[in-house]
Amino acid sequence: MSMTKPPSSPRLSLILTLLVAAQFVIVLDFSIVQIALPTMRTELGISLANSQWIVSAYGLTFAGFLLLSGRASDLYGRRRLFGIGLVVFALSSLAGGLAPSEAVLIGARAVQGIGAAIASATGLSLLVVTFPEGRERNRALSVFAAVSSAAFAAGVILGGVLTATLGWRSIFFVNVPIGIMTAVTANRFLVESRGDISQRRLDLPGALSVTAGLSILVYALTNAANEGLLSLQTLAPLALSAVVLAGFVVIEHKSSAPLMPLSFLRRGAVFSANALAILTISAVSAMIFLLTIYLQQIQGYSALSAGFAFLPTALVFLSVGGYLSAKLVTRFGARPVLLVGMTIQAAGFLLLNQLSVETPYLTALLPAMLVVSLGAATSFTAFNIAALSGARKGEEGLASGLINTSTQVGGPIGLAIAVTIVGVVVASLGASVTPAAATVEGFRYAFLGGAVLSGMGIIFASVIRSPRTVVVPKEPILEVPSSLLPSVAEPDISVAMRKILVAVDGSENGERAARTAIGFARDYHAELDVLRVVQSPSAVTPSSPRAGGAGSAILKERYDYAEKEAETYVNSVVSKAKSAGVSVAGGTVIRATGPPANAIVETAKKDGADHIVIGTRGLGASGRLLLGSVSAGVVANSGVTVVVVR
Incomplete structure (x- = not known):
């Protein structure tokens, strides 16, 4: 994920307020209209059958465009699409308030639903990338979810008050200043972000099929409330939505850059x-x-x-x-x-x-x-x-669009x-x-x-x-002598596991480390990389100009065998991880000519690991004397969280 700079702590409350304010008016518009329907029908001459579309048009386009909006925000910028969605929502609200006829009002509500879908999906995505995973994000999500739920009930009350005092058009006009002000403020204080995606292009066939399929599905289910769930008017669009959504699955399965990778589910x-x-x-x-x-x-x-x-x-x-x-x-x-x-x-x-x-x-x-x-x-x-x-x-954006679509x-x-x-x-x-x-x-x-x-x-x-x-301090969370640890002023409790490097040595402790790393990767949905370091003869025994002959051949044979054994062991760990449903980046065996800790740290940096899990039985006396403790070396030099399993 690319961001120009992370938001400073004082801005987090303001950012949450902006995102929650946008979500409040978006959800409010589901229920605020229902109280005003009788007045709208009388003034614009809308039939009872058509009046339902003033409510349904908003929900239909909203649900249909959520998944597309969330994925598009990953590709083209979350702040940008959030602002666009709010402006579309505000302008279509203005059009709804000024609507001279039934057709204009229903059309404005449909466009309003598209703007709401863009703003809602990208708003939740912005929350996820802004607040660190853990306590802060959980709190922000709870406020976001609570306000979303309360807004529906508030819409019934506010709709009644506004309709009784200012008329039904006021329920649309109230959105205009809120939407515009939120968009302007968001552009000022939110940091632009987008996903680090190798193929930055929109899966257009997938986008069209899922948007059409979801819209038809919502239409069918909405129609069921009037015509009955088992009526032809309901079953026909239900069958059509099933066909279109099945086509979406086929498209995603074949696409090189799918809108929603099926493995995501x-x-x-x-x-x-x-x-x-x-x-x-x-x-x-x-x-x-x-x-x-x-x-x-x-x-x-x-x-x-x-x-x-x-x-x-x-x-x-x-x-x-x-x-x-x-x-x-x-x-x-x-x-x-x-x-x-x-x-x-x-x-x-x-x-x-x-x-x-x-x-x-x-x-x-x-x-x-x-x-x-x-x-x-x-x-x-x-x-x-x-x-x-x-x-x-x-x-x-994909995750936020999907959960919004489900709701x-x-x-x-x-x-x-x-x-x-x-x-x-x-x-x-x-x-x-x-x-x-x-x-x-x-x-x-x-x-x-x-x-x-x-x-x-x-x-x-x-x-x-x-x-x-995820509460993982940037220091070993399993036992390591305190004298070997670098000083840490304040542990960061909001670090999330994304990529884990597990360094194993074939020992019992190494086996425990492998199990620990697989468990972490499975529970925290992280990618796993398995590493085994094999020491070259020169790593412990100093080289000699007289080295060679039969002794050298024996040593070479011994370490060739050790390397093959290491590859077999690494492959077994990779197999266990895949059986547990873990995404494995690969297994690597390195023949180190220097301290094993250096090889582990260098591999972690090269692979972009944010956590290292290490299990070690410890070097022999000569190894510790010449090379130092492996775990202490990794802890002191890695710069990431290290879990030492003993």
Whole structure:
């Protein structure tokens, strides 16, 4: 990843504020429009059937362009695309506020979704490359995720207030100054960055196919809410999206510079984390949708009152998602946090399954909503951290685009499932009960479906092999005598493992070092390089002008054999690493004529390793006297983190 210079610490809070502000207005626009729809329909003469496209056009282009936007930011510059996305978002918001007709308004919303996709994907990518992996990034991600979640609930409230006081056009105009000011400030304070990618070109066939496929998929799922999941109007675009996305997979498999390398999904927790995103957002979106209808149509709440009923859940997302979840992931790792979060979420949906026509809000409905929100808020930050931890240098935009896409696809999936369940239950009850009772019964079964989705989330969480926060000080973390260590003023606890060099010698400790390095590389998604140093005869025994003859031949034969044995051992370590799913750069055997520590340090620098794992049984007495301790030499001269396994 190339950056002109790293951001200074005082700017980190400002950068986070900019990224969060942009994400807030982007997510806000999903829900702020819904409250104003009746007024828009009246003023512009929009039919009920077409009014859904004021909401859907934004979500359709947003989901379709996320993956493309994230990858493009890796290629062409994250700050640049972030600014472009915000300007497009602001100008299309202005067009929406000034729209004289239904067609202009829907078109403006579609363009607004494209700008939002560019800004959202690149914003999350900028967060990943700006904040060091570990405690700082976890905290930043938790704030980002919490604000994203809370913005949806805030949109319902703010939409009601603005529509009632300033008119429906104000919900678009409010985006214009925020978008422009954020873009200008970002250009001033953000550092440009892009991925170190060998082939800096966009996979156009892949980009077109995935954008079209995702857009058609979201269209089909959105249509399912009106036409039914099993209707021809839904199944036809679903089948078409499957064909187009299958074509995308074929294109990526054959491309020399794919938009999304298919191996990326197999890396670490990427697949499971994205599956969790889809399941969580599906369940929570269905809950918000169904309870909004329940509060207004069954219990008679006004639109604004129904919006305020969700305010406590927004506060849970802000407090738990913005603070507690990141601390838990930092301490315990993503897997246990996700298991607990999904279990709590499932319990909340089982509580909602007890819903009735007259369920009181304060004593029954609100507690169930808070339990679901607690579980979802706990999981939301954790699966974001897990999904982004699989990104290597140059893939930050790809990872952020993918997790954003998963969350956006999850919403329509949840609504389609919920509406289908409610429709089936209501139809089966017929006229045997009142319409209100039939609807609530359908809601109860839909909430049971939310519990099932949460249970599936527990399964995906259980297979995540996501590490805790990387906390690796720049000094050996296993035992090395303190007298041999260089002085370290303050350990850097935010260092991430990207490439590990393991130096082995065939001993029992060397075997332990190999296992340790393979474990690190697997858990932290790092690349592994295996090194074995074979000492040349002259490394320990000084050369002599009389050296030669039979003795020299014996020594040569001995060290030729040692080199072959070393190659066999290195190949076995490489094989074990590959079997564990680790990416291996290669195995190397070096015949050193000087201190082995020098050979290890030089190899690490040449290969760009940021961590060295070394296992050594120690040199003999003469070797230590002439060459010094290998581990101490590596520690003193490498300039990177060294893990010494004894």
